[in-house]
Amino acid sequence: MINSLRKNTYFLLFLTVFIGCKTVNKYTEINEEKPNIILFMLDDMGWQDTSVPFWKEKTAFNSRYHTPNMERLACQGMKFTQAYATPVCTPTRVSLISGMNAARHKVTNWTFKRDISMVTPPKGLKMPLWNLNGAQPTDTVPRSVHITPLPQLLKNNGYETIHVGKAHFGAIGTPSADPKTLGFNVNIGGHAAGQPGSYYGTDDFRSLNSQTTIWDVPGLEKYHGKDIFLTEALTKEAITAIDNSIAIDKPFYLYMSHYAVHTPIQGDSRFEQKYMDQGLHPTEAKYASLIEGMDKSLGDLMNHLEDKGIAENTIILFMSDNGGLSAVARGGEKHTHNKPLSSGKGSVHEGGIREPMLVKWPGITKENSISNDFVIIEDFFPTILELAKIDGYKTVQTVDGKSFTPILKGEKQDNTDRTLIWHYPNNWGPTGPGIGATSTIRKGDWKLIYYHLDSSFELFNITADIGETTNLASKEGEKLHALAKELSTYLRSVDAQMPTNTNTNELVHLPDNEFVLKSYIK
Template structure:
């Protein structure tokens, strides 16, 4: 599938390069230790999952295993990922906002050379220091062009899956190039993506030493495009869903649910379930624009099913926007934390963020604190999970780029678009989670406070690696318009170089 080429206005890029890279130093709170041995930690991450597309959230899509985790665990109803894949995964793996690594903008394309900076301490690295075995299966998307970015070189003892973004679910190729490996050895094998990573996860748990705690990061590609599923799975919805694209999408989510069930069953059979914390979440909301999702069925396939109008299959319910957006439909993701005997069923409406998973896991594992030069933005959520107490976040950065950003403090959310003519939106999420009513004019003091916080974060961001890479794609016939390895003069402006002459 061809990779989209984006044209970024030069004004955006200039604004980015005027930003400084100072580092903030938020305080990490200490989590209460739990009784008994260190828990096993299983993180299950869906990809592009619509907020309303699980059974327990009212969907007609069948997800009995995920529903059971929700009914028996803690449902985080105000949990935030990032607008797209790479930033969300950076937040999960580091406990730090992706703008601190220059990963705040869009995703790593197959042509890109950058990845998660190697001086960042990752969740698996930290847990290895605490004696954990660390395993990953599925989609990485934090760097592929250099082996130093690969999961097995970022703290995972074992990796099986793909390093780029999307691949074909059956061939495991992207644009004809195989992206499927086990610990650095590329494998051309048959099988449906979810079945294969499910098989691998089960084998890892079956062979795990019961006396050693482990981290399993199960990073599903589903239900990310291209929309593909085995016919037998699609047939489950033949009588209930007419739209062929949504039927496939539903089958993909149910396939993911089947693998969740297999993981839980294997933990049970090995007697590990009572000492295993399971986190289920998604990187971002479901796509509501064809710009960020492809692979829908053809007009001919839709017509054969009696469906005339093309539509994207994901649903974010009442939430505004979708993947790529700073509004809640793009960043609020269904999240469950389940640990039998340690966490009682409850619903938490406290604003939380993907960066909170790492500090919570480290506190439970007794892992060493992060270096002082890489302070965590996330906070330990154990008290919130166990008792419903409010988190210690003063505010939560949804994301910030040179041209837009969003921040949450309590019930208030500010969305700021810096491109002229600009836009400032303020929402009371406690009464308006769908972000239908902009109340900025009625609450000028709140706007000023949140703008001050957002600008403070903006001053801390590193230059976007995505935008630094894009000169190769900008301009007439892809000519470089400026030098990405800029330096800032005394006036705060980047040195530009003229466009290359026409060939």
């Protein structure tokens, strides 16, 4: 009897160890697989365009918008409160696929027609010969930056690379007008244009008031004439592309790049009426419906991952390409749609560059966690490659971005040591706070903006003054001098372009120039 019990005990111990070992081995196998990666990118979505609060408190805008799936993603992953892009779209998208800062890649404004700048220079400045043809996988296109694109590196390492929605990487008639030349196996709806002609399938996703077809969203003819919103059509196509990737047993990288919430501000009929019933300005009700339609897309993708049993091996990153539109086309008072942040799209004030960012890395990132660490758009390039377990890669370009995978693993970054740079020697068009030709640096609590037109400065303590209401340039000369020097040193190191002052016919001085600084240094 004792021997029998002893044998049973040994068997149970062996079984426990055996099962435990098998579990560890299976876990190791799972983690040795390349994860699926979804980058869910929005166009012109502001830091406040969500029911997820990215500040220390919930605001009126957080109460206005309804984004339950962003809330769901935030609960399952990490929320970044100080994530940054560039003031306008193409520079952000080029930084994303190249890992380069805009000062280095010199695609410093939005692109569209080959060899043509789409914006008139402001009075007093002549724009530099910036790379208006965008990012290219070749060195044969003048006025462009030659890169080794992120999706190409992923494709080379076994990923099915899927592009859905807005591309806007290169001008019409250049190779990168087609995302497939940048390493995407699949392109759904992406071309050179930065906005749709229309969000309505009944309009064939084209502007009925335009004689040109250059804004038409390509490749969605199956939805033409149908009562379907563009956001929904793109989501359906993305889900099909995921299923095709599963069928060929390949990990996928899905760049889910919605045209929403860019103009034209058109109402999504699934959600618009409830915002009208709340008494919102009609334009704002349409805008809110664009946001909720985007959120439904996120939820549909997350549900599909769960239905297919691949949610635990799929990393989701959520980001916007610049701050929320506020200078034009909105209802209500200009420059107020991102408060407490100042200004919006086109501006280097926080409203134009600070973005809503979320990341879910199953089994790694702590659920419902928050990071206040600095992250900027070029960081996505090395981060995504690291998430995909790709190392030893080579690029023709110098990569400025810094991987934020340590942050995702719970390591704290020291913001006092991280320097962020923005360089915009161009003209967006509208006017407003922080809008114009500028060079900017953020380090620790402090942010310095240098305006090219009149060589003036704004200096803000962002931690104490998130709304950038008090310019401390005339009071904090020592801090201004230190930041101006660091900013100028970086701009020189990348041979950053400066505009020409048309009154003197000379290049605008860098911010550490003695003449520029003399009135600020006592």
